[in-house]
Amino acid sequence: MNEQDTPTTGTEVAHTDGHGDAVRLDQGHVVGSGGIPERFANPGLPAHVPRMADLAEAAARRAEKQVATLFGISILSTLLFLVLYFAIDVTQTVFIPGIGTTSASNVALGLTLAFSMLGIGLGAVHWAKTLMPDEEVVEERHPMASSEADRREVVRVLAEEGGSSQITRRPLIKYTLGGALGLFAVPLVVQVAGSLGEMPQKSLSLTWWHGGPSGPGEEPEFRPLRLMKDPENTPIKASDVTIGSVFHVMPEGLLPDPETGEGGADHLLEEKAKAAVLLMRLDPAVIESQKELDWGYQGIVAYSKICTHVGCPVGLYEQQTHHLLCPCHQSTFDVTQDCRVIFGPAKRALPQLKITVDDEGYLVSAQPFREAVGPSFWERG
């Protein structure tokens, strides 16, 4: 219908419907100065149209089966995810046109997880569109705090509407939805648990300073290791360390040959991340801890470089104050007092490495770290 508006005064607009017949609109229109309506009356809601499932139980049962099928797809996909997680070798690859060669495990797990989520999502949408009540509801504005009577009414309505979603009458939906949602969390738990690696208690308690590789299943016999400058990979004589100097140190055997790149740890970064040590020389007179003096050599002391807050490398040594600073959150450690924390969020001192010298005067470890390096964790003794 091609309607043409004709402005009138007051709160009404008369217009023609294209055939010259005048049409009077509802009360409630407000006409602006140019005759253009500024506000329209509320047209109300269209009449409710019942769906097939509202009219015929057979259609409702059909919808129920469709919803259950979608939740069933989610269940199957989740189970398939679990099987493929263990069945596919992570090194296996697959060629996908348009993408190229990629990890077969990632593709399989991604697809099964997608279908798992899709099944739940589509099932819920289809359930809402076919079986749940679809009447439009208008709620007038009301004061923010509801009265006690309103709250009781809400509880009553929720209880009633819970029944009208038909979940109690449709056990197939209830059980398949429960299964789909329950199983959906399992891949996440399995994947996270399977990817965490070993517990930190062992991995952070064992470093190359024990005498060699510190990976899973390795527990080497302790042997003294020379302290090597990083990255030069050269041993350090006690006489080379002057008061105020600081060295970044790794254990002997961990770093590859700097010229040929050969040798060194198989898992170089992991080993370096745990074994890094700072070596400093202080005037023994300023060291306040007898244990620190005993574990050092003539004022030369070695401490783990891994911050005990969340594991950043402690990088800044203040020669005048004998403080070590972590750049991440400003934890400050006092080297004259067993590297105890004097500022910042770290909760424990940096672990000290006991050192001595060998027959040739080179600095060597006298024992491995006596406690786990790095950040706190719940099993830490």
Ligand code: FES
């Ligand atoms: S990691 Fe060192 S202060 Fe936070």
